[in-house]
Amino acid sequence: MPEYAELNINGKKHKLPVVLGTEGEKAIDISKLRQDTGFITLDVGYGNTGSCTSSITFMDGENGILRYRGIPVEQLAEHATFKETAYLLIHGRLPTWEEHRQFSVLLNDHSLVHEDMRSFYQHYPRGSHPMGILSAMLNALKSFYPELENLEEEINITVTRLLAKIRTLAAMSYKISRGHQVVYPRPDLAYCENFLNMMFDSPVRPYKIHPDVVKALRLFWILHADHEQNCSTSAVRIVGSGRVNLYAAISAGIAALWGPLHGGANQAVVEMLENIQNEGSSIQRVIERAKDKNDPYRLMGFGHRVYKTYDPRAKIMKNICDTLLSKLTTQDPFLEIAKKLEAVALKDDYFIEHNLYPNVDFYSGIVLRAIGIPTNMFPVMFAIGRLPGWIAQWLESMNDPNWKLCRPRQIYTGPKITDYVPFEQRYKKP
Numbered sequence: 001m002p003e004y005a006e007l008n009i010n011g012k013k014h015k016l017p018v019v020l021g022t023e024g025e026k027a028i029d030i031s032k033l034r035q036d037t038g039f040i041t042l043d044v045g046y047g048n049t050g051s052c053t054s055s056i057t058f059m060d061g062e063n064g065i066l067r068y069r070g071i072p073v074e075q076l077a078e079h080a081t082f083k084e085t086a087y088l089l090i091h092g093r094l095p096t097w098e099e100h101r102q103f104s105v106l107l108n109d110h111s112l113v114h115e116d117m118r119s120f121y122q123h124y125p126r127g128s129h130p131m132g133i134l135s136a137m138l139n140a141l142k143s144f145y146p147e148l149e150n151l152e153e154e155i156n157i158t159v160t161r162l163l164a165k166i167r168t169l170a171a172m173s174y175k176i177s178r179g180h181q182v183v184y185p186r187p188d189l190a191y192c193e194n195f196l197n198m199m200f201d202s203p204v205r206p207y208k209i210h211p212d213v214v215k216a217l218r219l220f221w222i223l224h225a226d227h228e229q230n231c232s233t234s235a236v237r238i239v240g241s242g243r244v245n246l247y248a249a250i251s252a253g254i255a256a257l258w259g260p261l262h263g264g265a266n267q268a269v270v271e272m273l274e275n276i277q278n279e280g281s282s283i284q285r286v287i288e289r290a291k292d293k294n295d296p297y298r299l300m301g302f303g304h305r306v307y308k309t310y311d312p313r314a315k316i317m318k319n320i321c322d323t324l325l326s327k328l329t330t331q332d333p334f335l336e337i338a339k340k341l342e343a344v345a346l347k348d349d350y351f352i353e354h355n356l357y358p359n360v361d362f363y364s365g366i367v368l369r370a371i372g373i374p375t376n377m378f379p380v381m382f383a384i385g386r387l388p389g390w391i392a393q394w395l396e397s398m399n400d401p402n403w404k405l406c407r408p409r410q411i412y413t414g415p416k417i418t419d420y421v422p423f424e425q426r427y428k429k430p
């Protein structure tokens with residue numbers, strides 16, 4: 001591997017350092033390009049731009065590989081808890097028994113939220129999207145929990161608070177939106193069980209925690225825990241680069257995740273399946289619409305910026321879907337529609353040529369429906385899962401001595417210098 005790449009601009013050669021990742025990923029370091037040549041690079045959507053080096057998550061989009069801190073996501077899905085996965089991402093290694101115990105104690109200790117936060121929910125307009133509320137609530141945490149003296153202690157406590165409180169805030173928003181009594185976190189319950197209990201327990205109908213539902217939720221969260229420099233994680237890093245507090249950076253991540261091309265895709269998939277069912281559209285018609293360049297319609301839950309093969313998370317998600325529905329002995333007509341759509345799309349030349357395969361969101365909405373999560377809360381479930389990844393990436397950037405204020409450049413294409421025309425000359429009096 002050469003140590004430098006050579007760039008020839010108007011006959012003048014420039015040496016650019018080559019950077020190699022531990023899994024053989026190759027990059028050309030252009031950070032001094034403008035200074036040395038006057039040129040910048042143009043990469044709309046950042047498809048070819050590495051914004052940082054990172055030791056958290058490895059993805060190989062061509063071969064469908066995803067690893068957290070080197071561990072294949074399939075192994076974590078098989079053996080780990082979500083708490084362990086969060087610890088792994090944030091601390092860089094799996095916890096010892098004692099570290100796991102202490103982490104659990106801290107998460108329990110910080111799981112309550114300030115009672116005054118309830119009034120926020122009560123004054124939100126009815127029908128507000130839970131992602132907007134969650135993003136605002138996470139930002140508001142900064143005002144409720146004052147800064148500590150010691151920076152390291154403050155960061156550790158803030159990280160724990162975020163992981164512990166996000167589930168309480170999400171469940172609280174659901175209960176209040178339904179006009180129901182809020183259920184408090186219980187220290188005797190594990191992370192996933194506690195969330196399910198806060199969501200679904202009620203004085204008139206005590207919630208019975210089903211082990212297969214807990215397993216499905218654990219897997220859902222592990223599969224969403226990190227995904228390197230995706231849109232919301234980049235938002236967290238970019239916003240964080242201005243040195244805002246961690247709550248504000250996470251709040252920005254939640255806002256970025258909300259969109260239907262990113263974390264809102266799980267909601268969009270279920271809405272798409274619902275429309276297919278309600279309108280009685282044929283699978284072939286849906287596929288034709290998704291292929292039509294004059295129609296903005298897309299097959300939601302299909303395609304990915306990095307994966308050019310089957311998303312490894314989608315494989316596991318499809319299995320969870322089948323297992324959970326059979327264990328609960330329920331049927332979901334959406335699963336049949338989704339499977340038919342997938343089968344037709346994977347044989348279609350357009351989808352084959354464009355490397356479009358199901359992504360994690362294609363089956364995840366059906367899993368969440370089976371758990372009992374309302375459709376508009378699906379992106380919130382993604383956000384709870386992604387939180388450890390956002391925290392790990394924020395911490396990594398803050399501890400990186402080379403991390404700078406993120407400030408991309410542009411190529412200006414607007415008018416050349418133009419003189420201001422005074423108001424009286426622009427508008428005639430009527």
Ligand code: CMC
Nearest residue numbers: 260261262263265290298299300301302303304305354359
């Ligand atoms: N249905 C139909 N055509 C598609 C789709 C789709 N779902 N996705 C991409 N294409 C086509 C697109 O029309 C374009 O065609 P052409 O080159 O002929 O003009 C080509 O594939 C490349 O598309 P792109 O939009 O330039 O690719 P991208 O890398 O910017 O997009 C994506 C990635 C995820 C935004 C896109 O595939 C998409 O919109 N998918 C549906 C939304 C979705 O499921 N999002 C969840 C992503 S996974 C969760 C996460 O991690 O965020």
